[in-house]
Amino acid sequence: MSSPEDMGIDTSRRNPHPRPLSDNERARLEEFVEAIHYSTRYSDSEFEYRHVQLPKAMLKAIPSDYHDKSKGTLKLLWEEEWRAMGITQSLGWEHYEVHEPEPHILLFKRPLNYQPPQ
Template sequence: MAGTEGIDITRRNKKPRLLTDAERDQLDEFVDSIHYSSRYNDDHYEYRHVQLPKAMLKKIPKEYFDGGRGTLKLLWEDEWRGLGITQSLGWEHYEVHEPEPHILLFK
């Protein structure tokens, strides 16, 4: 699962931008609606995608977004866990599905 090769770290914040308590409180209502795909794999990695409720994107702080792409940045583990995404250890957010920016891809 883990491995940062192939991840464009320039698409992340320089360091994790943690949520404030007030920001986390605004996101709590969406946590139960986060959808986790089944795991799938290739010869190198195990993958899954995580689908956030579309309305949740409006509550996520602007520092989490890539203004040029109109999608979320690649999130540090502390950031995606702060949003309420719960997965076992070792998952790396490596891409955002640009046609559907509420879908985050993990390996």
Template sequence: MAAALDIDYTRRNKKPRPLSDAERDQLDEFIDSIHYSSRYNDDHYEYRHVQLPKQMLKKIPKDYFDGARGTLKLLWEDEWRGLGITQSLGWEHYEVHEPEPHILLFKRPMNYQAPH
């Protein structure tokens, strides 16, 4: 199922890297300023983008970034939820909008049903 999303898993940490309590505390002030787009879709997926406050990027741990690109890596669900992003189940972080690296792009299959 996840492979069908065409996500370049080489752009992720090898396994989720949870934030420490101290790291999470540094991000708390930004959580209320995270902006969520409306959903949009094509025939296969629904999409949304999440805009982080630009100042928040300076507080995110360096190992969440892709040094070659200068943007965030593709984040595991545990990682983006740890940053304070809240959305329903099934969303995958599949791209960073490189001209605006504080914008994270998410998608999930149309009519996604959470496993029971």
């Protein structure tokens, strides 16, 4: 299984450890979950990719310590964090970048032909 570092992901742009959402924080995000848009998958010779488009208003409801104030975007999120926000996708996806001109678009990748651990 590939580590985030093996996939070229700058883990210094994440919280040091996954920061769980409180029940109250999770409840504030629930109204947006149905409006999250998932792109089709696309790939190169090494990885498959997809982007996830959050409703713009959802960014204001996401806790401030999930935000990278220096870039004006979200930090790179741990799997536990993006799943807690209501993003649902199969196993193996890593949040590797935020599209800075459109900070509500999160970019994900995983190795081609990813097989979850047994």
